[in-house]
């Protein structure tokens with residue numbers, strides 16, 4: 079590292095600011111439109127002036143978005159270079175505290191409380207009082223098994239310190255000592271619900287929202303807990319004792335892979351899961367241990383116990399989705415559906431509409447959204463393309479609650495029959511459909527798999543893809559929406575696809591001082607990769623990995639439409 083590299087990074091930042099300013103100037107006809115201030119909240123449900131709307135919308139302009147990413151990448155690289163290693167290390171290794179503080183902000187409804195307080199903000203004593211007024215309501219937006227806060231859990235002092243950490247990390251503003259207000263970053267988590275609505279119906283907090291708050295809550299709850307078990311899961315050191323439970327994992331004699339005693343007689347992991355996720359590793363059993371079949375079976379059972387850090391953290395043999403459907407997880411289950419709406423934010427607005435040539439489909443074409451949840455993405459297609467019929471397939475419990483999760487906003491669409499749900503296990507053969515307005519459908523025009531492949535190991539994905547391949551007609555397309563991760567090193571793979579085509583196009587020019595994958599500006603893709611490891615022992619994939627996987631199930635990738643500068647892509651494949 080030399081001064082010339084520091085200067086080159088500085089120049090990247092300066093050049094990118096110039097690019098952003100140029101777009102703002104040109105698009106506002108030189109009216110002096112300013113870049114949105116971090117200090118000013120922007121609530122997506124509120125009324126805005128045309129200038130405010132344009133200033134916000136331009137952040138999504140491809141040139142602005144790309145320049146912003148260069149700034150983030152360069153600042154990250156520059157900061158890591160010049161920061162005292164101890165400070166940088168502490169910021170990173172203690173990041174969990176910041177994550178917990180953001181979850182607290184969301185779960186305590188502080189963003190909504192501060193929205194109503196306005197730009198002058200609210201003293202922490204008044205914030206604290208309102209948190210309690212909401213939380214001591216009998217109903218709670220938090221998962222059912224969460225006891226309401228009591229003064230013993232949360233002191234005034236604690237609230238103030240958590241909020242100050244957030245203000246220091248640019249998530250709030252401390253406008254006067256102990257007085258906090260929302261800023262642009264915190265306002266992004268707003269649900270738009272009034273405090274009165276949250277008091278009246280806390281369980282509806284995420285209904286009719288953009289899902290961002292639900293995603294924050296889900297990540298801060300389940301994901302933060304299971305990811306803390308990553309190393310214990312990956313590097314179990316203790317040997318079997320046959321006693322203890324995962325929840326007692328601080329016991330020095332505890333073996334993370336030993337079966338919890340109360341589950342010793344439970345059905346096998348495969349039976350409990352019902353979809354093959356948890357027993358994925360068991361199939362790789364070492365067949366020759368002492369030649370003793372009973373012992374081998376027992377060993378296999380043990381290996382299957384904690385397939386992913388999630389299983390370890392929550393002491394369950396169930397896969398994540400069946401676990402979510404347990405009665406005690408009712409709140410988490412509903413929240414997960416809304417969190418999937420939040421995942422739209424990985425894409426540019428309504429990216430699914432640009433991810434495929436929907437307009438080229440014939441009248442009455444059928445899109446099957448496989449593992450589509452509440453249909454958070456395919457509903458955008460149904461709305462924008464009246465010639466397309468959408469059928470969402472998912473597990474029974476998801477299907478039975480999907481329509482009610484949307485509230486009244488799409489009632490006409492559902493009543494028209496152009497968007498419907500049916501229960502299907504995607505590991506089973508695809509049964510032909512009958513759509514009242516169209517009659518029997520032997521093969522759909524498109525199978526969509528969005529955020530599904532990344533939930534599963536390769537062998538499970540192959541099973542899912544093979545079932546779709548068996549059901550496909552010659553014109554059926556497979557559309558996969560997931561992250562596509564490039565390497566972080568400057569080899570050719572970061573610049574081109576497996577077949578040499580420019581499918582992943584460069585994120586940076588070859589002489590740039592930035593990492594070829596844009597480093598921390600694209601960290602989100604690599605974080606989700608590890609989140610999937612934590613949840614399912616699954617992963618996000620590279621272009622090469624996805625190409626090989628789809629081919630193994632009879633699908634050939636023909637097009638990749640990447641969100642500019644992002645890890646997110648829609649990949650189209652056809653039957654081979």
Ligand SMILES: C[S@@+](CC[C@H](N)C(=O)[O-])C[C@H]1O[C@@H](n2cnc3c(N)ncnc32)[C@H](O)[C@@H]1O
Nearest residue numbers: 353399418449450451454472473503504528529
């Ligand atoms: C990460 S979510 C993605 C939801 C949706 N595709 C989206 O992008 O919003 C994965 C979905 O797969 C569903 N799923 C899990 N196992 C399934 C199975 N065996 N058969 C059908 N759906 C399943 C889950 O219920 C969940 O809705």
